[in-house]
Amino acid sequence: MSDSQWELLPPLPHGGKRAVQTLVIGGGIVGLACALRLQSAGQQVLLIEHERLAAGASRGNAGALAFADVLPLASPGILRQAPRWLLDPLGPLSLRPAYTPAMLPWLWKFWRASRPARVAASTQAQAMLLAQSAAEWPALLRLAGAESQLRDGGNLHLYDNAAQWRAALAGWEQRAAHGVAFQAIEGSHPIAALQPGLNPAIQHAVFTPHWQTVEDPLLLCRSLAQAFLARGGRLARASARSLLPEARGLLLQLGDDSLLLAQRVLLCAGPWSHRLAASLGERFPLETERGYNTTLPPGAFALRRQLSFPGHGFVVTPIAGGVRVGGAVEFAGLRAAPNYARADAMLAKARRFLPGLRTDGGTQWMGCRPSLPDSLPVIGPSPADGRLFYAFGHGHLGLTQAAATAALATAWATTQALPPTAFAPSRFL
Ligand SMILES: Cc1cc2nc3c(=O)[nH]c(=O)nc-3n(C[C@H](O)[C@H](O)[C@H](O)COP(=O)(O)OP(=O)(O)OC[C@H]3O[C@@H](n4cnc5c(N)ncnc54)[C@H](O)[C@@H]3O)c2cc1C
Structure with missing residues (x-):
């Protein structure tokens, strides 16, 4: 079969x-x-x-065991970035106009969950769940006979401007307070030692060594x-x-x-x-944050580990022998047809940051993240x-x-x- x-x-x-x-x-x-x-x-x-x-x-997510992601999305930082992202029609965040009225109650709750006292509590809870996950995954993989599907190697967060990197470092310090190990990196040479083939204009990065990925979700x-x-x-x-x-x-x-x-x-x-x-x-305020990606065949790029581009809302991951480029958030509900122009836009950006990326022969996919406002x-x-x-x-x-x-x-x-x-x-x- x-x-x-x-x-x-x-x-x-x-x-x-x-x-x-x-x-x-x-x-x-x-x-x-x-x-x-x-x-x-x-x-x-x-x-x-x-x-x-x-x-x-x-089925088609980015395959990360993102144990370092202790900061909730509902936060003042995202509220600050959102207007700029929303202005770009194919940017990291989009809200389909016809869907806006249906989204308003969720967005209101998201905004309320982004207040500092609530953020501190949800960071604590998210950190606890991620730490428990890091402790539980090895036993679950053993139970499934899937230990060999786990990839160490960490994640390289890449920033294409210094101001963005400096602003992000405050967030990394917050993560460190919850036990997340990270290393701030400046200069294209030390970055290239972790991932050759990047656009040398990328001068700033953060490396998280305890991040893992799976071979294929x-x-x-x-x-x-x-x-x-x-x-x-x-x-x-x-x-x-x-x-x-x-x-x-x-x-x-x-x-x-x-x-x-x-x-x-x-x-x-x-x-x-x-x-x-x-x-x-x-009745739960459950919404979907739709995400897109393109999975390129083996040989698309010699990727050593997962790369994240936080300023652009996408990641590049070694998956099933190939390379998966994707991310973004689209609010359009569960029924609207996919808009694969979003996947194309991320692929084009990835090509800019990874000039040797071969973008032909890919398979596009859209998936619905199940999301609560906090x-x-x-x-x-x-x-x-x-x-x-x-x-x-x-x-x-x-x-x-x-x-x-x-x-x-x-x-x-x-x-x-x-x-x-x-x-x-x-x-x-
Ligand atoms: C682009 C993208 C990248 C992502 N990357 C990552 C990542 O790197 N790391 C990470 O941790 N997470 C990632 N995620 C998020 C992650 O994929 C989801 O949070 C996760 O898959 C949700 O799993 P689930 O089992 O709750 O839901 P689903 O995967 O949606 O599974 C629910 C299942 O229930 C079935 N179902 C629904 N209704 C019924 C019904 N009435 N009767 C019977 N069956 C039903 C559905 O058919 C479906 O198979 C990503 C998501 C996207 C979209």
């Missing part, structure tokens, strides 16, 4: 056993990590996915799924439509109108999660029904934070331990 056939998953059989101990909804990185961890802790787990394995952002999802299946887990194609609390468990109505009874449900449906939560009357995920039991656990809204860091999320979900399922309140669903309800 080819990989793409396998990813489609078998449909959930009609009739047969329609009751399950633990049900995970969503076959992205968060759902897969949770399913594998729960199952290895002795739970009987069924994971359902309505499209194909890793159909969403988990889709391959990692496949490995988690295969390990889950090999240990007796069940994966099926089915669409979750609504949840109904009953005395015996949570009754899930599926897209084909059939029913499934679960003792416990984990909702990990990425940017679609709020629709199911709404069936229990719980830049933190929702991880915790539903106030409406304690048998439902929410694990969504990981924004720019879902791959990185999946391992900690899975550990928190497993602790809840096995010992009723509650995740830190910073991630509690009640903060929005």
Whole structure:
């Protein structure tokens, strides 16, 4: 069976056993990590996915385990940059005019979360989740037999003007206060020692040695799924439509109108999660930050490690033997057609900074980050029904934070331990 056939998953059989101990909804990185961890802790787990394995952002992201990214996006710094970025139609940030009215409540909450007291609290929470992820990823990779997919080598943040670099150093000092190691670099020669072939106009950089990447995020999802299946887990194609609390468990109505009874449900449906939560009357301000990239074939550039261009909102990553160029944020909702001119614009910029980059033969992709306005995920039991656990809204860091999320979900399922309140669903309800 080819990989793409396998990813489609078998449909959930009609009739047969329609009751399950633990049900995970969503076959992205968060759902897969949770399913594998729960199952290895002795739970009987069924994971359902309505499209194909890793159909969403988990398929084509930039593959970074960005443990140094402790500063939340909702912050005064982003508010200062946003107007300039929004002026460039193909810049790092865009808001489709027709979508603006729908976005206003989320933007208002984002603005409120950017006040200094809130930023200090969310930085603390984000740092804690990232530190737990750094501690949990090795065990999760071992469980999946995927240790060889991890790439050390750190990340090189590149700045094309000195003022931008100096301003960024304050942020790096803040990260250092949370244990992030970094090295500020000045001059094109020391930068070239870490990554040859850059435009010599780039004179300023920051190197983060403990940043890692994975060989290919889709391959990692496949490995988690295969390990889950090999240990007796069940994966099926089915669409979750609504949840109904009953005395015996949570009754899930599926897209084909059939029913499934679960003792416990984990909702990990990425940017679609709020629709199911709404069936229990719980309304989350979940939005999507759409991102774009182009994956170039092997030989496109001799990349030694992931490169980030913070002033331009994109990264360049060694992925699956090739090079992936992408990033940006577009607010346009879940349904609008992709605008691949954004991917073209990032590729053109990357070519400017990496003059030898071969830009032909690439594959373009758009993915929807599931984003809450305070830049933190929702991880915790539903106030409406304690048998439902929410694990969504990981924004720019879902791959990185999946391992900690899975550990928190497993602790809840096995010992009723509650995740830190910073991630509690009640903060929005
Ligand atoms: C361009 C880009 C680059 C990124 N780079 C990084 C990075 O380098 N590092 C990092 O940590 N993060 C990165 N991210 C963010 C990361 O990809 C996401 O946070 C993460 O993939 C979210 O995972 P998830 O499992 O929550 O959601 P998803 O991947 O969206 O998975 C949710 C799944 O649920 C399924 N589903 C939805 N509704 C239903 C339903 N009703 N019934 C059944 N199934 C359903 C969907 O089909 C989907 O497969 C990036 C994102 C983008 C867009």
